[in-house]
Amino acid sequence: MPDVALHKSDLRAALLAWYDERARTLPWRAPPGAAERTDPYRVWLSEVMLQQTTVPHATPYFESFTARWPTVGDLAAVADADLMAAWAGLGYYARARNLLACARAVADQHGGVFPDTEEGLLALPGVGAYTAAAVAAIAFDREANVVDGNVERVVARLFAVETPVPAARPELRALAGSLVDAHRPGDWAQALMDLGATVCRPKSPSCLICPISQWCAGYRTGAPERYPLKTKKADRPHRHGFAWVLRDGMGRVALVQRPDKGLLGGMLGLPTSDWSAAPSEAPPVEADWTDAGAIEHVFTHFSLTLSVRVAEGTGDFVWMPEAEALKALPTVFRKALERGLASAA
DSSP states (O other): OOGGGGGHHHHHHHHHHHHHHHOOOOTTOOOTTOSSOOOHHHHHHHHHHHTTSOHHHHHHHHHHHHHHOOSHHHHHTSOHHHHHHHHTTSOOTHHHHHHHHHHHHHHHHSTTOOOSSHHHHHTSTTOOHHHHHHHHHHHHOOOOOOOOHHHHHHHHHHTTOOSOBTTTHHHHHHHHHTTOOSSSHHHHHHHHHHHHHHTSOSSSOOGGGOTTGGGOHHHHHTOGGGOSOBOOOOOOOEEEEEEEEEEOSSSEEEEEEOOSSSTTTTOEEOOBOOOBSSOOOOOSSOSOOEEEEEEEEEOSSOEEEEEEEEEEOOOSSEEEEHHHHHHHSOHHHHHHHHHHHHHHO
């Protein structure tokens, strides 16, 4: 075990002092040491959006959401389809459904007020251990152990953890928890996140300006970027499919509502085949279909080649102006629609 356990108070003081000077300015964050905590609605919303995406990508979505729906009660009242359309482009669409379920639970069961403990937050639909800890610490200054990817990386280097991720996660969580105490727990959580995001970066850590490098076992090895060790990922399977861009000759395109369960559940999308090794080529309606090429897209668990076919026709679909569809569709369908429209121009 490196020096960390013996010098916990010095390490914490150094990191919090650094955070006081260098904290990122984010639209969902109170300044370091602020007497008034951040609105838990804004913390919760930002944490859900930031899962599996970056701060620059999530920020405009956050600003749009909070302008349209400034309170959790406002969000709870939105129609499912409007929420899904606003979420398009953030990916992982089950989060959008959970977001709405949680907002409605807070509005209906808690009078529009978020619970102020990890236990209470965990009881909300769609709220997992990380989000509950983050909201408890950041919004309510509870002594919670907040461990995201940035914190995992900092802790893996600080303690030079030799177990590869994901097997190391329980150990990393325990080590992170050993550094938490009742003094400024919300700022401590955000300081660790900021350190990982701006200094202790994945491929090029800036150890010479790191406020806690003197206690870092990874730094002492001379190769801190080696941590966290990772288990080699299995090859991502590849699938194929067809997407049909059906236009009505009046500037509208045919869309379908996808089933609530499954990938991109509840979202509007183009009519497609199944996505498999040998997808069906049967189009949704009879028409003079032409080949518009193909697009590539990568999901978490598989990659996809989607062959695009274009035609004019009619049918029982959700018809939307092409310009609106380009804004409302999830990324994979937007790419396919762009390909189809370009070929028909």
